[in-house]
Amino acid sequence: MSPNVWKCGLAVLALLGLVFLLRNISILENWNCSAVSALSQLQSHIHTSLSGPVPMFHHNHTFCAQLGQKASPEEELEEHRLLNSITWPGPPSASAPVALLKTSDPAHSSFTILPSENKGHWYVGDQLEVIVQVYDFKGRPKGYGGDFLLARLHSPEYRAGVAGVVLDHKNGLYSVRFLLLWEGSAQVEVTMVHSSEAVAVLQRLREERPDRVYFNSLYHLGLQSETTVCNMCLPPDRGPLCDYTDSRTGEPWYCYKPRMLSCHTRINHAKGGYLKNITTDKEAMLFQSGVNIKVPIRASGKDAISVLPSRTESRSVKPDAVNQATSGYYYEDLWRPLVGVAMRQFDSSAITLCLTNKVVYMYGDSTVRQWFEFLVDVLPDLKEFNLRSPKLVGPFMAVDSTHNILVMYRCHGPPIRFSTIMASELRYIANELDGLSGGPNTVVALSIWSHFSTFPVEVYIRRLRHIRKAVARLLDRAPGTLVVIRSANPQALDQQVSLYNSDWFSQQLDTVLRSMFKGLDVLVVDAWQMSVAHRHPHLLHPPPAIVRNMIDVMLSHVCP
Structure with a gap:
């Protein structure tokens, strides 16, 4: 040379x-x-x-x-049960890419409101049933299920909304059922988030490309x-x-x-x-904004009904699957849970009174960091202490010395997609919980879901298992500690976001989370239904109107 x-x-x-x-x-x-x-x-x-x-x-x-x-035999059985619970129907041959024209097309699909059984009238406390027929891009009815649909019943007039419960008949037909919970107008909205063929691609990526x-x-x-x-x-x-x-x-x-x-x-x-270029050209056609990602499905006839006041004989709603699956609804933009303690609305002075002499620990992703930011914004005496932490990363701490309130936030351990974090600040939630004294004046809020969407579900189950054990230890040694778990929520999707953070991934993880913490003395704030039912568009970080309702749910349990 x-x-x-x-x-x-x-x-x-x-x-x-x-x-x-x-x-x-x-x-x-x-x-x-x-x-x-x-x-x-x-x-x-x-x-x-x-x-x-x-x-x-x-x-x-x-x-x-x-x-x-290594998981114990009992843990392996639980994992098997959890994986079975989120099994998703799909195309007859998911291994062979389907041509776009043969895939589900929301523009050709439609929904129909079924007639009422009460002589054409609907009453508060009844159920509304809708049938969705999915067609492909050639206008032919689909013969199999697996499309990911979201639905809500809403009223702009009353700023009311409730999420629908979707049932896949696995033949191109879907039932959607809504609880009728307010009097007056109610409009149906059905959205196809992903076609069944797109979900099959997401399944493949989750299992084969945890490195994406x-x-x-x-x-x-x-x-x-x-x-x-x-x-x-x-x-x-x-x-x-x-x-x-x-x-x-x-x-x-x-x-x-x-x-x-x-x-x-x-x-x-x-x-x-x-990572880029992780799908084939055919697969990429299944993820087109405005075409087959989060596109509304039209009504074949009318899309709204009028709900009459509750009848005497129907005031008590039958405890079927739809009622059990519906956690609450909005009316005048205020969330009304159907179970648990009575919902209260807290202004800044009421929040201060409720949290006086209390410590609030928040651990997890940026969606629970929103709660920290909300409290700092609305409480005039709660001042953030400068820990010289990276912006949006943390850890963060805020103190109200007058009312003896301490609020802290720390992100969960890897995988965490934040900007640069010092290695010494990477902490696992389970270890942090084991270091807490707890007690009646301690509130612990957790949110951990979004950063696990690129990994096989077994990875998420393992992480939640460690956290669940730590929560059980905390509640055992410090009865009266309130543990609050924020569920996942849908977000705005385009092609790129879909491949890494799709609502379908989030919904699957959310199902696992609810099942794993069922039976434990914790409060689950249903961010999923609170986002689906609201009039605002879906966002990874929901707008303040929804965050305020989430805080109100938590505080209603802190100060019932």
Whole structure:
């Protein structure tokens, strides 16, 4: 190699190193002032490299799902039952991609309101039944089920709404049933979130591509810095791994070992990015905004009814599956639960009075961080303490010294798709719960779902199992502790979001969460139905009107 070529190569490497360094300045800014000052003096000497390239395609469902502590026979039986409970019907041959024209088309599909059994009249306390017929893009009726539908009954006039219960007949027909809970107008709305063919693609991605969201960690020692790829399940045949499995819960986490540095020099954790081109061209056609992602299905006739006041003989609603599945409804934008304690509305002074002398711990993803932000915004005496935490990442703490209120938030352990987090701040919820004293003046709020949508469901079951055990230990040693679990909620979807964070993934995880905590003395705030039933569009982070209702549900149990 000539000297000129050698010098040219060195110049290119130096330029690449400088570009990589500039991209990571935001990471350095999260360090404390002294560390940043020291590192800034050495920037020209830092050697950067990226080891462990973006993961390639691997069928590692079994490998990923079986990581962590071995489950007991009882836990294996529970896992089998949970997986069976979320089994989803699909196309006769899910392995062979279906041409778009043969897939479910919301524009050709329609729903019909079935006649009332009460001489054409509907009364408060009755049920309304709707039949949905799904057709393909050629206008032919579908012969199998598996489409993911959402439905609500609502009244703009009364700002009222209730989620519908969808039953798949597995032949292209779906029943949707609604409880009639207010007097006056009620309009039906049915939405096809995904076709059955699209759901089959999502199933494949969940089982085969847990690497489609990947993570990075920065390693640093002296004059050297390296960044490597991390994830819960990394193929070990692509290089040596650093094992960061949690010693107490056994929750696995790995990074590819840096070329020059040891595993102990890890500084932080960050979302690396999203893998692209993970579907075929045919599969991509199943995820088109405005065509087959969250598109309304039209009514074949009228789409609204008028509900009369409750009749004397029908005041008590029969306890069937629809009633048990409906947790509440909105009226005048206020959530009215159908079970549990009476719902109260709390203004800022009432919230302060309710939380006086109490500690509120919040653990999980950004949807429970919303609760922390809400309380800080509405309570004038609750001041956020500056912990110099990264914005939107935490940990966060707010104090009202006058009324002796403490509110804290901390994100859950990996996988977490936040921006850069110091490795020392990565904590697992189960371990945090084991460190709490608890008691009647302690409220614990948990939300953990969105960041698990790219992994096999077994991974989520394992994580919830550790949290459930920790919750049981907390309630056993500190009776009176209120544990609140926020469920999943639907969100706005386009093609990219669908492949990584679809409502279908969220709904599956939500079903598992409710089942695993059933029978335990915890409060589940039904964010799913509270979002589906509301007049606002679906958002990953619901608007303040919905968050306020969630806070009211929690506080109604804190201060009944």
